[in-house]
Amino acid sequence: MKSYLPAEFIIERNEDRCIRCLACVRQCGFETHVYDAEEDSLLSKEELCVGCLRCVTICPTRALTVRTNPSEPRPNANWTREHLRDVARQAESGGVILTGSGNDKPIRSYWDHLYLNASQVTNPSIDPLREPMELRTYLGKKPDTFNPGDAKTRESECSNVRIETPLLFSAMSFGAISLQAMQSLAQAASEYGTLFNTGEGGLPSELVDYGKSAIVQCASGRFGVNWEYLNNSAIVEIKIGQGAKPGIGGHLPGEKVLAKVAETRMIPMGTDALSPAPQHDIYSIEDLSMLIYALKEATNYRKPISVKIAAVHNAAAIATGMVRAGADMIVIDGIRGGTGAAPKLIRDHVGIPIELALAAVDSRLREEGIRNWASLVAAGGFRSAADVIKAIALGADAVYLGTAALVAMGCTICQKCYTGICNWGICTNRPELAKRLNPDVAARRLENLLRAWSLEIKEILGGMGVNAIESLRGNRLQLRGVGLEEWELRVLGVKGAGE
């Protein structure tokens, strides 16, 4: 069947600059660039280009330009270019459209409608370059009271995990990302004093030394879950759902289950790794409680148990139940959260924005008087330290960074993670592609990102006149909304600007 799909991108090659080094040919895993030796000419199969800009970045003479294809169908506000394209694809394939990364639709970003406060006259701002500014955060359950003199409250101590900045790396599983990418995340997290998350694919044997910095996941497929895995960790996380694909599971095709992946996931080589949509031992809240306590038993009550859900309509009530079921940390992943592979329809239409879900969950837990029983972590599309600060002011203890971490390593969000081909060596297991990512270099880039955002958080704290992150956490008076409806302000629990 002839494809009616036009190329998404066009590639322009400046012949005056091109030196025929063929780096572009070698670098493109999608085989977009082709060299004709007889003619000594370079051609581009533009229909294969995903717009990842690897060739543009690598080209030593900057001869290449990749642009969105300017050919436009007749303008139509209803039938957008994307709708036309999707229908054409489905007419050709008859299948569900897959995609990678986070929601790319112009969903209202509440972060962009929230503004931060600063001190003037009645309290002094603090210069973070000259004064201490504390970002240290503890994740885990906090009792209502603690009296060191009282033996009873001593017993009720719950284990907490210390992080030096309220920034964590999101769950990205081995198999979805390369060993090199996971090692980069592990190295950076351990150097900076924060945590990375194994995702649901187990912890590769090469990375067991990073267990102290790992949040290890126990998801519906239970891949890689054993006693050593659970105990070689900082936190154990039960993954119920993911912001990019609430309500559905995952499928790692057998051809990607190579020897290393098979060993780590504890499944035979070449078999499909299926993550069921629900955890089949959790059909209700009391079942969740049983798994939480099974994991607490397995870890001798030494590890906080986290439960991660996608931000859905009743997130507040569900989160309250999770805390009452014994979770020490709850993670809410918003509709902009990323993924290695998800049906596009679900990624773009299921779930709610993290800002609203986070505010609703924090408020509900406070109304119930149990906010201190669990740490609250927000996830889903954090683009800058400003987003992070606003999330903390809304009530988050920390945030998960997924896409931002990938971008720091080189990702350009081409959304082709589900193909298994990643020219940047991040979201692939092909050895020739994965080896492009040098973990030492990528870890340094990640550490730099953590450092830069931490410094920016300190700047904002100092401007507000506080010197500890806990004075910002849940302090919604430091936020004001602009351009928001009454109901949105109410859900966010913030006043309008000027009020």
Next chain:
Amino acid sequence: MKNLRTFNNPYRDDKVFEGCAIFALLNQAGKNVSGEPVFRAIANMRNRGNGLGGGFAVYGIYPEYAEHYALHVMYDDPAAREEVECYLKDRFDIAEEEEVPTRKTPAVSHPPQVFRYFLKPRAGWMDDVTEDERMIRAVMDINTGIKDAFVFSSGKNMGVFKGVGHPETMAEYFRLDEYRGYLWTAHSRFPTNSRAWWGGAHPFSILDWTVIHNGEVSSYGINRRYLEMFGYACTLETDTEVLAYIVDLLARRQRLPMSLVTKIMAPPLWEEIERMKEPERSELIKLRQVYGSLLVNGPFAVVIAHHGEMIGLNDRIRLRPMTAGIGGENLYISSEEASIRLVCPELDEFWSPQGGDPIVGKVKLETPALHVPVRPLVSDEDRAGLKVGGLI
């Protein structure tokens, strides 16, 4: 229900913003002394206030009713008095009631009436909780339920006198020269808003706890939300109210010693904690973990008092002035050194504490002259009160 916010925070700001002067005197022997040095000292810092609020808390003033709660109630409207007295007569045995004596003072215009009642909760009314909890309920009922009435103070053998005017004006108006107490705290206020309400002046008080405060609590938003989880309604929307509730939650309901309460409100920096020896190090880490939301951030100098004890505390990087001195039996805390020197030129000891280092003044219990009921930190009433939780 009456909305106190419309009185105290009419513009609905995040909280009430103000600067201030504070002064406190504790006779460590527990002897009742004249407040005259306190009036002079606070007047000496007149430029720290703007005449829109002044007040005093005095302990040991009602020895003849030492076992009764002394309820000071302000009335903006005489009709409110009937309603309050009706409420009280249904629930309390009132030993004595009278208008708080005042004298005509030119600087005071349109004062509200202030009455005092010496009373005990009557058997049969909320018998299942402690007397203290019952008293708190009454205070909250009056403050939120009866229009034009506001409780200044509700402790035993102590009282709060405050209003709109410079503190020395208030002292004259309320004839404080005629009282003798072993613990005096004084406050001069500089609110940013011009509308002033007598109830909005410091000290703030619940039972025998009083707070005077100079500063702005930048962490107010989260301090308040944490307290709300434990049932505290911050009806006045001032940061000072939050400080009073923090102390009530930690010291009275959770029975923590004041040494820990101050470490929760103004904890050492993490790098200081890391240098400490065990077990102190682990304890402070745990305290910051558990009570991070009660860290009081931003500039403040505060004096928290209750029977037998007075604590001065600065924020942890000391952004507001506070100095202390001991002369003879008296411990002084002041925003400015000059005010202490004015009333006690020869001091035995004098110091300005580091941020977060509390000044703790205690009445020495063995002193025979003491004739005030000093509550131990952990009383049986407190223990019982813990079970009630969330009453206020």
